[in-house]
Amino acid sequence: MQDQFLKAISSDGSIRVIIATTTNLVEEARLRHQLSHTATAALGRALTAGALLTPLVSRHGQIVLQFKGNGPLGIVFVDAYPTGIVRGYVEHPEVELPLNILGNYDVGSAIGNCGILQVTIDHGFGVLQTSTCELISGEVGEDVNRYLCNSEQLGSIVVVGTHLNNDRVEASGGFIIQLLPDHTEDTICKLENNIATFGTFTNLMLKGLDLESILERIINGFKMLPFEERKHLIFACKCSQERFNQAITLFGRDEILDMAEIDGGAQGKCQFCNEDYYLSKDELIKLAQNI
Numbered sequence: 001m002q003d004q005f006l007k008a009i010s011s012d013g014s015i016r017v018i019i020a021t022t023t024n025l026v027e028e029a030r031l032r033h034q035l036s037h038t039a040t041a042a043l044g045r046a047l048t049a050g051a052l053l054t055p056l057v058s059r060h061g062q063i064v065l066q067f068k069g070n071g072p073l074g075i076v077f078v079d080a081y082p083t084g085i086v087r088g089y090v091e092h093p094e095v096e097l098p099l100n101i102l103g104n105y106d107v108g109s110a111i112g113n114c115g116i117l118q119v120t121i122d123h124g125f126g127v128l129q130t131s132t133c134e135l136i137s138g139e140v141g142e143d144v145n146r147y148l149c150n151s152e153q154l155g156s157i158v159v160v161g162t163h164l165n166n167d168r169v170e171a172s173g174g175f176i177i178q179l180l181p182d183h184t185e186d187t188i189c190k191l192e193n194n195i196a197t198f199g200t201f202t203n204l205m206l207k208g209l210d211l212e213s214i215l216e217r218i219i220n221g222f223k224m225l226p227f228e229e230r231k232h233l234i235f236a237c238k239c240s241q242e243r244f245n246q247a248i249t250l251f252g253r254d255e256i257l258d259m260a261e262i263d264g265g266a267q268g269k270c271q272f273c274n275e276d277y278y279l280s281k282d283e284l285i286k287l288a289q290n291i
Ligand SMILES: [Zn+2]
Pocket: 237, 238, 239, 270, 271, 272, 273, 274, 275
């Protein structure tokens, strides 16, 4: 089943829920970047968080999350677009840590609990808005929750999870609940009850529940309006052979001819999606002649 995203608001204006499954796009990231289990769990949670935060961005914009912690994974980078496209990488994809005391992937130690989460929103008109907050645990969900509470001034709950089985991503997804200005004590009580009996997001996926069934459990007791937004999510990148060629032309005619003569070609790798690009000696000469 394709990865999906849903956004809904309660009819009493007390909560907004954004929920997504990301199993396929996280598996695509794992394969492309040859991620370890720990790195898959970390990037999987971050990619899911990126997708869940796209409602903060205008239609032609994008949101960039950078987890810069003191853990061995280095920077965890994600950018996500309102169209449903998400991409990302970790600086050290090979890092593998033992499971933590709870038997989960130790994402907190891998990212580190000392450092910052930097969030940049590009509204699409050349206007960038960057905010940073200190990491709480490096577990991603708590850190994104702090960012939301600071930037949106609304209480929220952020849950993100990625589960692997036999080296493959078997389930990945999460949700954000935002408390809107019309919420009451009763709203919080109902949500607390729902979350207490919820279990984990990936367990519900593994039991075969689809996105709407999981959403129903989260919002049990709330009357919701028709979905504000529904879309598919995919891992995709803006890179292309044409963009690689354009980047090479920036070296100038003489340097490109040197590359052709001395190196016999040029190769490069996209940092965001790990795609390889290559120009042969003849292609470099042809490129230089067209400058
Ligand atoms: Zn790329």
